[in-house]
Each structure stands twice: as structure tokens, then as C-alpha cells.
Amino acid sequence: MSTDTATGSGETTAPSSSINLESVRAVAKKDFQDAVRSWMFWGLSVFFFVLLVAVTGTISYFGEEIAQQGATTEALVLFVSQITRLVIPLIALILGWKAIAGERETGSIKILLSLPHSRKDVLLGKLLGRSAVLSVSLIVGFALAAVVVAALLGSFDIVDYVALLVMAIIYGLAYTSIAVALSSITRSTTIAGAAMFGVFILFYIVWNAIQTVFQLLMNRGTIDGVSYTQEVPAADGTTQQMTMERLPDWVLFINTIDPGNAFQNAITVLSSSGSSELGTSFPEVWFANGVPFYLENWFSFIILLLWIVVPMAIALYRFDRVDL
Amino acid sequence: MPAISVDTLTKSYGQTLALSDLSFEVEEGEVFGFLGPNGAGKSTTINVLLDFIRPTAGHVDVLELDAQTHSREIRSRTGVLPEGVETYDRLTARQHLEFAIDSKGADDDPEKLLERVGLHDAIDKKAGGYSKGMSQRLMLAMALVGEPELLILDEPSTGLDPNGAREMREIVREESARGATVFFSSHIMEQVEAVCDRVGILRDGEMVAIDTVAGLRDSVGGGTSLRVTVDRIDDDALQAVRSLPDVGSATVEGQTPPTLIVQVDGSKTAVLSTLEDHGIEVQDFATREASLEDVFQSYTTDTGTGVEAR
The missing domain is CATH 3.40.50.300 (P-loop containing nucleotide triphosphate hydrolases)
Structure with a gap:
């Protein structure tokens, strides 16, 4: 009866499962329903609303100078992006850490996989379901706050505001992908939790330290810096050319890989917010021969896209091959 | 199919x-x-x-x-x-x-x-x-x-x-x-x-x-389960009981005093006399119809090994 003859009866087959969009949708919907019933979803919506309103209130109260320049939305984007940069990873990791490991620990993953869903469907459905929780609460918070923000701010730039929302959603998607992928590598929520903590440490502490370490290595001459000339005003009022040294392009690139930097760099592309205050923002004088494409701000979209795709791709490959 | x-x-x-x-x-x-x-x-x-x-x-x-x-x-x-x-x-x-x-x-x-x-x-x-x-x-x-x-x-x-x-x-x-x-x-x-x-x-x-x-039900003698309480039990006696033609299985349950559970499809007295022939004193015995639970027990619990341990 069997049409495919096995090459060797002792060989363990590790089949690659297929993806069915209907199944992905069903799993995502279940996961979203499950989450919406928890306090998490409404708590998040309220949190984003309060965050926006509080920052706006602060700007309109203290920021008279900013208001005169008509740059209040820019200031809002600047402050809110600094806060969301730190908060969204936390939320995404907390939302996602139990996505797969939790269901394996309680055994309820057998409910999902007793139904005609493939393991890939489950992973993708979980990614969509969990990121939908974050995205929808962001949208609810931003939409409700828009009314208050527009009323309080002298000038309300809808493009900047929406750009911030869109980038926050994409940024959240990237961290949810990391969280769900890590959650699928273990059946222990304790290990999954530790992995989330590791990610947190990596991008909040280690990544910044890397730049400092390279700076030290450059000063010691272990790695070669790049020389550039800059006009510096001298004491007598004239300007004079000074040769200085900066980190090489590839070290700068490492800095832009951090999802948080990519998030803020991408905002500067979409909005009119000043690029000098957000993300990595390297001075133009550093690049005598033009900025390499991978250090341009638009490249941050590619970096964020890779943060969404790569963790998921690894998880999709690996999760098909494990015993539950 | x-x-x-x-x-x-x-x-x-x-x-x-x-x-x-x-x-x-x-x-x-x-x-x-x-x-x-x-x-x-x-x-x-x-x-x-x-x-x-x-x-x-x-x-x-x-x-x-x-x-x-x-x-x-x-x-x-x-x-x-x-x-x-x-x-x-x-x-x-x-x-x-x-x-x-x-x-x-x-x-x-x-x-x-x-x-x-x-x-x-x-x-x-x-x-x-x-x-x-x-x-x-x-x-x-x-x-x-x-x-x-x-x-x-x-x-x-x-x-x-x-x-x-x-x-x-x-x-x-x-x-x-x-x-x-x-x-x-x-x-x-x-x-x-x-x-x-x-x-x-x-x-x-x-x-x-x-x-x-x-x-x-048939495979384990189909008939009766005999429960015999004895003063002691040894390997020879157990083997002798097992080798009786009517006996399907014999297991030892408990040690103080030892109790034999014998699935037997015919003469029960043969079991008792075999035990006595080996110098074992029968203190008490009871019979009952074999239930499927006995069948399950006989397949899933160790038979015989309990005795050698003594």
C-alpha cells in the first residue's frame, strides 16, 4: 500500500510540515481570544494611552519653546519612542515567553496538534496571535490618545504620529518573533524565561558595552579606526581642520543591528523628527566618501525585517524535528 | 482493511x-x-x-x-x-x-x-x-x-x-x-x-x-481462580503446581503468610495435594471465577520471580 519506500527501515524520518493559512488563522484567532480575556490586553491599551497623554501633557505644560517652533509632535515622537524602545521589548518578551513552552508544559499543545494543524501553523499562528495582542493594544491606545494629543498640542502632525505607531508595531513584531522562537526551543517555561532574560540583558546592556569595548580596542590600537577631518572653531574665531579617528564601518553596523536602534532609525525615515536625537545617527563628516548603504537609515527596515524573519525561520525548521 | x-x-x-x-x-x-x-x-x-x-x-x-x-x-x-x-x-x-x-x-x-x-x-x-x-x-x-x-x-x-x-x-x-x-x-x-x-x-x-x-478469558484457563494460603512456599513446589495439566498460571502474592493465586481449569484438589506432597501446609483456600482483571494481572505482573527472592 505504501508508495514511498523507505531507504532504510532504521532511519528516523524528520518530515518538514506544510503551512496552511486557514490553520494559521485559526490558531492565531484562538491565541488572541485567549489573551484578550486576560488583564494584559486592556492593561496595555490603557498603558499606551496614559503614556501618550502624559508625555503630551508634559510637553504642552513645560515645552513653550518647542510649541513656538511648531515641533511639538516631533518632541512627542522623540520622547515616546525613547520610552517605547525600552518598554515594547519587555512587553513582547512577557507576552511571548510561554507561547510554545507553556503549552508544552501543560500539554495543551496536544489539543492544538490533535487538530489538523502542522507545527509550522502553530508557530506562525502564535506569532500572529501574540503580536496582534500588542499591536491592537497599541492601536487602541494611540487612537484614544490622538484626540487628547491633538487638543493639547499646538500643531498635530498625523504623519509623525502614525509613523511612530507603525514602527512600534513592527518593532513589537520583531521582539515577538524572538520571544516565540525562543519559547519553541524548550518545553520548560523556566528555561524559556531565562532565555527571555538573556535577550533583555543582551540588548539593554551587552550591546551598548560592545561599542565601548571596540572604542577601547581602537584607542589601544588593536583595531584600526577610520580617520576623518572636521572643521573645528579655534580660539581666535577662525576655523581649523582637525584629523580625528572614529570606529570602522563594521563596528558602526553592529550598533545598528540592535532592534532598538533600528526602530528609532526607521522612525527618522518615516517622520520629520530630527535624526540627530534618535537611534544611532552618525555625523556626516565621518563619511568622506558617502555613507555606506548598510549604515543609511532606510537599511534599518531590512534589519527589523530580518529580526522578524530569521528567528522564526530557525524555529520553523527546528520545531518540526523535535519530540513534543 | x-x-x-x-x-x-x-x-x-x-x-x-x-x-x-x-x-x-x-x-x-x-x-x-x-x-x-x-x-x-x-x-x-x-x-x-x-x-x-x-x-x-x-x-x-x-x-x-x-x-x-x-x-x-x-x-x-x-x-x-x-x-x-x-x-x-x-x-x-x-x-x-x-x-x-x-x-x-x-x-x-x-x-x-x-x-x-x-x-x-x-x-x-x-x-x-x-x-x-x-x-x-x-x-x-x-x-x-x-x-x-x-x-x-x-x-x-x-x-x-x-x-x-x-x-x-x-x-x-x-x-x-x-x-x-x-x-x-x-x-x-x-x-x-x-x-x-x-x-x-x-x-x-x-x-x-x-x-x-x-x-x-479463555487464554488464562477460562475457569477458576484458586487462592491458597500456605505456611511457606518454595520453588520446587511452585514449579510442580505450574506443571499440572489443568493449571494456567500460578503466582505468589504476599509473604506472611504466602498466598498462591492459581488459575485452574479443572481439578482444584490436584493443586492442594501437590502442595502437600512437597511438605507445604495449606492453611486456607478459596475459589472464584476468573475475572478479566485476573487476566490483566496475570499478563502484567511478574510471575514466579517473587519466589526466588526468598
Whole structure:
């Protein structure tokens, strides 16, 4: 009866499962329903609303100078992006850490996989379901706050505001992908939790330290810096050319890989917010021969896209091959 | 045409052998009881059928499809009640069923399904507040979604009171009458004998017996279980009893004083006189009809080894 003859009866087959969009949708919907019933979803919506309103209130109260320049939305984007940069990873990791490991620990993953869903469907459905929780609460918070923000701010730039929302959603998607992928590598929520903590440490502490370490290595001459000339005003009022040294392009690139930097760099592309205050923002004088494409701000979209795709791709490959 | 065909299936976890060269078939339309003590490998077998785990060696076909490469199609035509599983706390029974119906592309009515399993009252309550028995009923209802050709029920009576277990068996009969094949595992013989066409007994990852319920009863002497309390017992005496033509099996239960359980199909006095011939004093004895539980016991507990230990 069997049409495919096995090459060797002792060989363990590790089949690659297929993806069915209907199944992905069903799993995502279940996961979203499950989450919406928890306090998490409404708590998040309220949190984003309060965050926006509080920052706006602060700007309109203290920021008279900013208001005169008509740059209040820019200031809002600047402050809110600094806060969301730190908060969204936390939320995404907390939302996602139990996505797969939790269901394996309680055994309820057998409910999902007793139904005609493939393991890939489950992973993708979980990614969509969990990121939908974050995205929808962001949208609810931003939409409700828009009314208050527009009323309080002298000038309300809808493009900047929406750009911030869109980038926050994409940024959240990237961290949810990391969280769900890590959650699928273990059946222990304790290990999954530790992995989330590791990610947190990596991008909040280690990544910044890397730049400092390279700076030290450059000063010691272990790695070669790049020389550039800059006009510096001298004491007598004239300007004079000074040769200085900066980190090489590839070290700068490492800095832009951090999802948080990519998030803020991408905002500067979409909005009119000043690029000098957000993300990595390297001075133009550093690049005598033009900025390499991978250090341009638009490249941050590619970096964020890779943060969404790569963790998921690894998880999709690996999760098909494990015993539950 | 077999609904399930397991061929020389082996599953090992490192040094531990969970299943060893297991082979059996479940015919289409039959109710098959998969019996064995806890840890015998029942859930491991079911996990392979559903592609939750991959075999170390061997081959499994379900509904004439390869269990590994065609798992999605198999599961779309199968209803499963998994074992040791928690339902989703924050979802109601209705939402659980809607998810199953949605997933299978079926058009069942959640209310009717829940009525069938006796959970209609709790339809809009969150499963987080359910008792173990209610969760079990909910998962049975989920297994029934879409009139599956095959039902795989892993320890379905877990957490059910006797009444619930009876209702569960009633549903198994109804599903069987509809034409479904039912494969269900249990560690309690009583659960399967009333409803199963055939029973397979698993022990330490190997199938030690597979027969109809009547056939199993016959295989262990078919007759009486003799319980003899003696002052002492030794190997020679036990062997002598076992070698009697009418004796199906003889086991020692307890040590102070030792009690012999002998399955005998004929003369009981022969057993007693053999013991006395070996200088063993019979203190008490009783007889009773062999139950299927005895059959199960005789297949799944060690026979004889208890004596050598003395």
C-alpha cells in the first residue's frame, strides 16, 4: 500500500510540515481570544494611552519653546519612542515567553496538534496571535490618545504620529518573533524565561558595552579606526581642520543591528523628527566618501525585517524535528 | 482493511526503551482497547500515531496513510482525546469547540456536542473553573467534532466518576455504531471489557496479548481462580503446581503468610495435594471465577520471580 519506500527501515524520518493559512488563522484567532480575556490586553491599551497623554501633557505644560517652533509632535515622537524602545521589548518578551513552552508544559499543545494543524501553523499562528495582542493594544491606545494629543498640542502632525505607531508595531513584531522562537526551543517555561532574560540583558546592556569595548580596542590600537577631518572653531574665531579617528564601518553596523536602534532609525525615515536625537545617527563628516548603504537609515527596515524573519525561520525548521 | 497498522515500532529515549518492536493492527470499524499498566508505553504509541514524537525504528500507518508524512490529513479525519492535558483556562467550552470546529472545517453545533457529553450547563463558563471530569468531557466533545472516521482516546475515563465513565462508554458505542473505529487506552480492564471488540495488552513496551475479550478469558484457563494460603512456599513446589495439566498460571502474592493465586481449569484438589506432597501446609483456600482483571494481572505482573527472592 505504501508508495514511498523507505531507504532504510532504521532511519528516523524528520518530515518538514506544510503551512496552511486557514490553520494559521485559526490558531492565531484562538491565541488572541485567549489573551484578550486576560488583564494584559486592556492593561496595555490603557498603558499606551496614559503614556501618550502624559508625555503630551508634559510637553504642552513645560515645552513653550518647542510649541513656538511648531515641533511639538516631533518632541512627542522623540520622547515616546525613547520610552517605547525600552518598554515594547519587555512587553513582547512577557507576552511571548510561554507561547510554545507553556503549552508544552501543560500539554495543551496536544489539543492544538490533535487538530489538523502542522507545527509550522502553530508557530506562525502564535506569532500572529501574540503580536496582534500588542499591536491592537497599541492601536487602541494611540487612537484614544490622538484626540487628547491633538487638543493639547499646538500643531498635530498625523504623519509623525502614525509613523511612530507603525514602527512600534513592527518593532513589537520583531521582539515577538524572538520571544516565540525562543519559547519553541524548550518545553520548560523556566528555561524559556531565562532565555527571555538573556535577550533583555543582551540588548539593554551587552550591546551598548560592545561599542565601548571596540572604542577601547581602537584607542589601544588593536583595531584600526577610520580617520576623518572636521572643521573645528579655534580660539581666535577662525576655523581649523582637525584629523580625528572614529570606529570602522563594521563596528558602526553592529550598533545598528540592535532592534532598538533600528526602530528609532526607521522612525527618522518615516517622520520629520530630527535624526540627530534618535537611534544611532552618525555625523556626516565621518563619511568622506558617502555613507555606506548598510549604515543609511532606510537599511534599518531590512534589519527589523530580518529580526522578524530569521528567528522564526530557525524555529520553523527546528520545531518540526523535535519530540513534543 | 486496518485503520491503524503498527509495524515493528521501536522508540528509545537514550538508554531507555519505551517501545520495543511493537506490531499490531486495528481493523476498520472495531473498538480496540489498548490496555496496560502506567508506563507500559500506551501514550508513547499514541504520540507516534499522531506524530507528536518520531519513531526510532519501524513504521506506522493510520487510515492507510504514513503517520509521519501525512499527519495533517490523518488528524483531519481523526478525533483525539489526549491524556494529561490542560484545557485553555480563559476560554469557554463554546470557544474550545468553535476552535475545533473551525480547525476541522466542520459544521457541528457546539451546544449539541456539549449536550452529548453532559456539559451543556457550563457552555459559557471558562474552562479554568472546570473540575478534572468536566475538562475530560469537554475534550471528549472536541474529539467528536466533524464525525471522525477514527477516534483515539487516551485514558478517557481519567477524572470521571463511575457515572461519567459509563456515559463515556455509551458514547463510544454510539460512535462505533455510526461506523467509526475507536482506539482507546486504559490501565483499567473494567473500562474496556464492556465496550471493546478486541483488547491488546501492553507491558514494558511490548504487546503481550491481543485477542477478543472472550479469547483473553479463555487464554488464562477460562475457569477458576484458586487462592491458597500456605505456611511457606518454595520453588520446587511452585514449579510442580505450574506443571499440572489443568493449571494456567500460578503466582505468589504476599509473604506472611504466602498466598498462591492459581488459575485452574479443572481439578482444584490436584493443586492442594501437590502442595502437600512437597511438605507445604495449606492453611486456607478459596475459589472464584476468573475475572478479566485476573487476566490483566496475570499478563502484567511478574510471575514466579517473587519466589526466588526468598
